[in-house]
Amino acid sequence: MFKVKCFLVAVLVSFSAATVADHLSDHSVEKRIKPSGSVYLEGDDVPVAKPAEVATTGPRTAKSIYETKCAACHATDALGAPVFGNAESWAPRLGKGEEMIISNAINGINAMPPMGTCMDCSTDEIADTVKYMLENSK
């Protein structure tokens, strides 16, 4: 009986010694005192969240802007607008030069509203649309 007790004590002592040793090992101490957040340092591989794919219909073409915003007046001579595809109605305007014509489309001229009513168009889009209209009205 004494022998068995001795054995048990020996097992217990060696077991707990191992547990304590493990508990105090560099690795486990490091783990326990580690700051809860982590930072990326320069040069680290930082995972980058990819922006969600945005469904767009793509950039508007001059043709689509013309058709949706300008044709209402320019497909006919509504209010005296020069007619798309009609070289004669554009002819008297060409003398002032493309730049001036574009600037008039952006700022408006007489019954021609500024930006041709396309208030969400950029000036580049208006310029491209004017070029498209001129190109197709020769």
Ligand code: HEC
């Ligand atoms: C509400 C009617 C209307 C809409 C919409 C309209 N226009 Fe006009 N536009 C006119 C009229 C009217 C004129 C003639 C103005 C004048 O010279 O008296 C004109 C003239 C122009 C001219 C000639 C400018 C010049 O210097 O001679 C251009 C270029 C033009 N429009 C471009 C556009 C574009 C591009 C759009 C669409 C983004 C557009 N317009 C939409 C009525 C319109």
